[in-house]
Amino acid sequence: MRSIIDTLDLTTQELDELIAAAEDIIAHPKQYRDKCNGKKLATLFYEPSTRTRLSFEAAMYELGGQVLSVPGADLSSAAKGESVADTAKTVSCYADIVAIRHFSEGAALVAARNASVPVINAGDGGHCHPTQTLADLLTIHREKGRFDHLTVGLCGDLKYGRTVHSLINALSRYQGVKFILISPEELKLPEYVKTEVIEKHGLAFEETVSLEEALPCLDILYMTRIQRERFDDIETYNRLKDSYILTAEKMRSASADCKVMHPLPRVNEISVKVDEDPRACYFKQVENGKYMRMALILKLLFENGEKTAQENYFHNAVCKNPRCVSSTEQELEPLFKRSADGSTVRCAYCEQIAESES
Numbered sequence: 182m183r184s185i186i187d188t189l190d191l192t193t194q195e196l197d198e199l200i201a202a203a204e205d206i207i208a209h210p211k212q213y214r215d216k217c218n219g220k221k222l223a224t225l226f227y228e229p230s231t232r233t234r235l236s237f238e239a240a241m242y243e244l245g246g247q248v249l250s251v252p253g254a255d256l257s258s259a260a261k262g263e264s265v266a267d268t269a270k271t272v273s274c275y276a277d278i279v280a281i282r283h284f285s286e287g288a289a290l291v292a293a294r295n296a297s298v299p300v301i302n303a304g305d306g307g308h309c310h311p312t313q314t315l316a317d318l319l320t321i322h323r324e325k326g327r328f329d330h331l332t333v334g335l336c337g338d339l340k341y342g343r344t345v346h347s348l349i350n351a352l353s354r355y356q357g358v359k360f361i362l363i364s365p366e367e368l369k370l371p372e373y374v375k376t377e378v379i380e381k382h383g384l385a386f387e388e389t390v391s392l393e394e395a396l397p398c399l400d401i402l403y404m405t406r407i408q409r410e411r412f413d414d415i416e417t418y419n420r421l422k423d424s425y426i427l428t429a430e431k432m433r434s435a436s437a438d439c440k441v442m443h444p445l446p447r448v449n450e451i452s453v454k455v456d457e458d459p460r461a462c463y464f465k466q467v468e469n470g471k472y473m474r475m476a477l478i479l480k481l482l483f484e485n486g487e488k489t490a491q492e493n494y495f496h497n498a499v500c501k502n503p504r505c506v507s508s509t510e511q512e513l514e515p516l517f518k519r520s521a522d523g524s525t526v527r528c529a530y531c532e533q534i535a536e537s538e539s
C-alpha cells in the first residue's frame with residue numbers, strides 16, 4: 182500500500198509510466214471501463230474545488246468504480262471537531278482509496294499515516310498538489326514533447342501556490358530546466374523550495390517582478406491565481422490581486438511555441454481573449470488531469486507498490502507555522518526531518534524550517 186503526498190513520492194520513471202498509461206487510456210478508453218469494478222474511491226474535500234474533485238470522481242466512474250463523498254467539510258464530522266487522523270481511520274473502513282484536500286499544510290500526510298488504504302493528496306493548504314502536477318506534466322509532454330532544457334516561467338502567487346511547489350519538485354529532476362520566478366516581493370517562492378529543491382538539483386533560477394521582461398524567453402508560462410484564502414489581511418490581498426494580467430497584446434512578445442498554462446480557477450490573471458490563442462493550454466490541462474488521475478488510481482490500487490519510504494523522523498523540535506497541521510490538529514505527534522546536508526531541520530508535515538526545542 183502506498184500513498185502520494187507529493188510528486189517527489191514518484192520516481193521520474195514512474196512519472197513516465199503514468200504518462201504512458203494515461204496515453205493508453207486516451208487511445209483505448211473502452212479497455213479501462215471495468216478495471217475498478219467493485220472498488221470505491223472516497224473524496225474528502227475540506228476546501229472548495231471544482232476540477233480536482235470532479236476529475237477524481239469522473240476518473241473513478243470511467244474506470245467502472247464507485248465514489249463515496251461528503252458534500253462538504255461543513256457537513257462532515259470535521260465540523261464536530263473530528264481529527265484528520267480519526268476521519269482517515271474511519272474512511273478506510275468504507276473505501277479502497279482516498280483523495281483528500283485540506284486547508285492545513287501536512288494534512289494529507291496525517292491522513293496517509295492513519296489510513297489503511299492508499300491516500301492521494303488533492304491539495305494541502307499552501308503546501309503541495311501532486312495530482313495537478315500530473316495534469317501539468319502530461320500537458321507539457323503532449324505540447325513540448327520533453328521535460329529537459331525547458332525555460333519555465335512561474336508567475337503570480339509563488340508563496341502560497343501549492344501547484345507551483347509541486348510542479349517545481351517534479352521538473353527539478355530533469356536536465357537543464359531553468360525557472361524564471363515572476364512574483365511580487367511579498368509572494369516569492371518559499372526559501373525551502375529554492376534551496377532544497379532547485380539548488381539541490383544544480384538548476385538555475387531567476388527572480389523578477391516583471392512578466393513583460395520574462396515573457397520573450399519562456400518555453401512555458403505557468404500563470405497562477407493570487408490565493409486570497411491564504412492571506413491574513415484583505416488589504417494586502419487587494420493590493421496584490423491585480424499584479425499580473427496576461428493579455429492578448431502581451432502574448433505578442435511571447436515566442437511562437439510558448440505554451441500558456443494555469444491550474445485554474447482563474448480570477449482575472451488571464452484575459453479571456455487569450456483563450457483563442459493556440460498557445461493557451463489551460464483547458465487541455467483540465468482534461469489531462471482526469472486521465473492522469475485514472476492512471477494514478479490504477480497504479481495505487483493494483484500495483485504491489487511498497488509503502489512510501491519511511492523517513493527518519495525525530496520529534497524534539499518545534500514548528501511555528503500556524504498553517505501547519507501540527508498547529509491545527511490536537512495531540513498530533515510532531516515529526517521533523519533533517520535536510521540532506523544536515524544543516525536544517527524541517528517540519529515533516531509543512532516543510533517549514535523548525536526551531537530547536539529549548
Ligand code: NCD
Pocket residue numbers: 232233304310313343344405406444445446
Ligand atoms: C489549484 C489549487 O486548488 O491549488 N486549483 C486546482 O486544483 N486546479 C489552483 C488554485 O486554486 O489557484
